Amino acid sequence: MLNYRKVIVMNKDMVKVDIERYDPEKNRKYIQTYEVPRGTKVRVLDFLNYIFEEIDPSLAYRRHLCNAKMCNACMMMVNDKPRLVCWEVVSSRQNEITLSPLKRGKVIKDLVVDFGDKDNNEESQ
Numbered sequence: 001m002l003n004y005r006k007v008i009v010m011n012k013d014m015v016k017v018d019i020e021r022y023d024p025e026k027n028r029k030y031i032q033t034y035e036v037p038r039g040t041k042v043r044v045l046d047f048l049n050y051i052f053e054e055i056d057p058s059l060a061y062r063r064h065l066c067n068a069k070m071c072n073a074c075m076m077m078v079n080d081k082p083r084l085v086c087w088e089v090v091s092s093r094q095n096e097i098t099l100s101p102l103k104r105g106k107v108i109k110d111l112v113v114d115f116g117d118k119d120n121n122e123e124s125q
């Protein structure tokens with residue numbers, strides 16, 4: 001009997017982006033995976049913008065912000081840690097990223113959280 005081993009070959013020019021999505025109409029959470037060419041992308045926000053513009057315009061996240069680590073509105077969980085995605089660099093050794101909404105606040109859709117009346121001042125670590 002042959003023993004097959006599953007071999008996963010990651011293309012180092014591609015980054016696998018797992019995104020925790022939320023569909024408010026169906027009240028359903030699920031993980032969606034995208035394969036994104038690394039290209040000249042540097043920050044997590046570059047990868048999100050690529051997914052939105054080239055693959056899936058239904059993805060909801062905060063866009064058109066300061067892009068300069070000043071407003072904190074782009075904060076989300078990156079690999080289970082709160083990060084400002086406009087500032088968070090994806091290193092050339094990183095082949096996978098997991099994105100999910102911040103743990104605080106009510107998720108409106110996908111990666112968009114309602115911060116309510118509180119200031120959006122959670123610190124990036």
Ligand code: FES
Pocket residue numbers: 065066067068069070071072073074075084085086087
């Ligand atoms: S976009 Fe303003 S802090 Fe990231």
